[in-house]
Amino acid sequence: MAQRYNFRETELKWQSVWDDDGTFTAEADPAKPKYYVLEMFPYPSGRIHMGHLRCYTLGDVVARYKRSQGFNVMHPMGWDAFGLPAENAAMEKNVHPAEWTYQNIATMRDQLRAMGLSIDWSRELATCDPDYYRHEQAIFIDFLEKDLVYRQDGWVNWDPVDHTVLANEQVIDGKGWRSGAPIERRRLAQWFCRITAYSDELLEALGELDRWPQKVRAMQENWIGRSEGAYINFAFTGSRPDSLRVYTTRPDTIFGASFCAIAADHPLAEEIATGNDAAADFIEECRQLGTSEEAIQTADKRGFDTGLRVKHPFIAGRELPVYIANFVLMGYGTGAIFGCPAHDQRDLDFARAYDLPVLPVVVPQDADPASFEVGAEAFTGDGALANSEFLDGLDVEAAKREIISRLEDMDQGEGALNYRLRDWLVSRQRYWGCPIPVIHCETCGAVPVRKDDLPVVLPDDIDFESPGSPLDRHPTWKHVPCPSCGADATRDTDTFDTFMDSSWYFARFCSPDAEVPVARKDVDYWLPVDQYIGGIEHAILHLLYSRFFMRAMRDTGHLDLAEPFAGLFTQGMVNHATYRDEGGEWLEPQSVMQDENGAVVRIDNKAPVTVGRIEKMSKSKKNTIDPTDVIRDYGADTARWFILSDSPPDRDMEWTDSGVQGAFRFLNRVARLVTKNLDGLVPAGHEGFEDDTASSDLRRDVHKAIADVTADLERFQYNRAVARLYEMTNAVATALKSDACGPASRREALETLVRLLSPMMPHLAEEMWQSLGHTSHLCDVSWPVADQALLVDESVTYAIQVNGKLRGTVDLPAGTGKDETEAAARQVPNVADSIGDQEIRKVIVVPDKLVNFVV
């Protein structure tokens, strides 16, 4: 009996062949078209998980497929190696962060190698390597000189659990993105990247990223949050010489203004609070108010009358009260607004609470201006201006233009674009990150480290015993002379946000050994990344920062590129059912089984188990499967095949043991199919085919499969490609069972099957290719091309409809004429019955498709 396919031996064999031959080592070659495939590099947390397996399998299919199409493919791998978990491990297990990190990298590299990925390992990098981060420090210094980074004292987001500040993007629902702890506000001097310098460019360019998911583009658009409006300066009454500057998107409603309001953090509010306990109490109250969604939605609109009054810019003698209000945010616009209750819901709620006037100044098209009133809901639609002197009768857009032009003439304001996007805070009070290459001197201020003195290396002897920043506590490291004046000075003891590390690693991959951050000729050849693959969770953070970084690197002369990722694919999550015992404790999938009645029970004591929701694999719910176990038990090809097979790659998928076994069965079936049919083939390399009916039919099936699978791979529809290959395998197996097909057509069928499978199950494909008598390696063989002549069928099945409903089918030779087709359709028995004695009013004939009788 035929031996079972030995996946263990075979997979190891081909992995070392590829390795020894340097098969996947890429070299820049301007004569060849390049293709840069990249998956988001992993954080070395300890072991690879199913999300990695899915992501890297998807990327490897792209890489192998493009390679077989003649592209010069670069497919590198590296490690996003700085970050807090290494420090936590240091505290919990008393191991140095570097040691912990490099051990994890070693483990995970082996795990990835076992997947049989077509990776160019010669380009491997780790962001915690001084040879990597010295270049990041150099880039930062260049940014500093171009004013693309700056240091500023201000309110920042403080994570009290991770003991560090966070960027706005890292605060989710008012909580730290890693720790989940409620964020506190602190005043600190910190480094910022001037991402807002590119607000408009980052927004505009989204329109050209046509190979990005619509969803990600929409999310970035919202995040950048462009709005058009105006600044208006309201002069104070009395002797105060300055004015209150507000931002509004509805300057047209100025005649309906009944108050102004400022944020609790507004400088004016702080000024008032000194010497005014009631104001100070109110401000404190606003700060205490939770930032959670629920707190915001249920919070009443509340204000504190400062006693200050401002003058209405267009109505002589009209004065507006100035409140400190809990619904005004310091972080948007100027932190101050004018309130027009009739046309803004928040302003209306506030006006009702404090008994302020509600005067409609825009009336809907079909309403009577004399009687139109606003009740519980503000009117925010378009309409005609009213009660607004010179604006009366204009529509909203025209009124905006008019009022802005008047404000500008009076020098009391101007039209403006405003963005929600804030500058990116990159300082972190942590040890395991890239040191910020700046020295603080009492006389010279913040001075960049001289480039010759780079890298600023992290000290190894570090203590994690007490809280706070380990670098700041280090006895000697921070004490250095000022590079400018030579006096005693101190290093910046903060490190970079790790998103800095990942904002340019894809560029470093192009020239991993260069003495400069990026070698121009290499990035010019390889960038942009043609296909980038990763999780949707980076839709804003990593992807937005990287887009900023390329522009900033462009403007500091490192490269000439704006968009780093021409194509982006966001893969779905890997889910698994969850299990709980009678006590409600989570159980691992390995510890449950089905008993003889089909009920799910514990393996050890047969106690009943509750099967819960199918959820994202997570340690806390214990519903994880270790990819390495699957590879050990079934092989990498099986794991790859299964993860591609069931669900579209961008959708969530469910990992099931039965699905894996199904994939395993298929693999063995392919191996059996090839091995059993080796006898009686023409030799490898034979040209020409038999033209008998059976052989031609087989060849037609084979070439249709080539066309379909190729189209599916092009469009990232790997689940369809898998289904099509199942179908092809069934067809080939059936055809080869009889002796009717000729030896050349049989060889073509088997070889084509193996070639089409190769991007997804590369080891088995190589092995079968060798069994078929080839000395070349399949990964060097070009992708099959479908013979167009074989894609056309000799006969087609027509659908015959009556009034659009299917009533029968008929087989006719391809290209049959309309009249002949209609005549044949009338003969179909059920069709004649359906028509009965009704009059046929119309006949639609779609060539080679269908006939529709309309009665």
Add this chain to the structure above:
RNA sequence: GCGGGCGUGGUGAAAUUGGUAAACACAAGGGACUUAAAAUCCCUCGGCUUCGGCCUUGCCGGUUCAAGUCCGGCCGCCCGCACCA
């Protein structure tokens, strides 16, 4: 509230973008081989049916010879953002 997406068998899904709905797989059931099991192979598998067929893509309506697909209105679910002035 704003933005994006989805809704098809027991399950994951497919439908060449308006042209035979449910391909392919998983699960389930039946059978063959075997002393037995594993492996393998074959058959059935949306609903109803008088076995001729008829009906079926969240709900209602529309366009069309023809709608899972396009348009309008509901209902439900998922994701992102949000007192953003």
